Amino acid sequence: MKLELTVPSMACSACVDTISKAIAGIDPAAKVEADTKTKRVAVETDATEASVKQAVESAGYPVS
Ligand SMILES: [Cu+2]
Known part of the structure; x- marks a missing residue:
């Protein structure tokens, strides 16, 4: 399955x-x-x- 998320606070390659x-x-x-x-x-x-989504958010990146 392919998911598409938007992560506004993702700014650089470290993110x-x-x-x-x-x-x-x-x-x-x-x-x-x-x-x-x-x-x-x-x-x-x-x-x-x-x-x-939960995994990304617990890493500190809210998903919009
Ligand atoms: Cu970054």
Whole structure:
């Protein structure tokens, strides 16, 4: 399943790293593509959208 999240506070590659690791924590096989300009995070995962959102938010990045 492909999810699209918007993460307004994602500003640089360190943010992308933190977000990618948070998502890997719930699904190590997830593919994460993040664009700091558009603030979009595309995630290819078997995890639910709610659990991905929760992981990103617990890493300190609110999902809008
Ligand atoms: Cu950053």
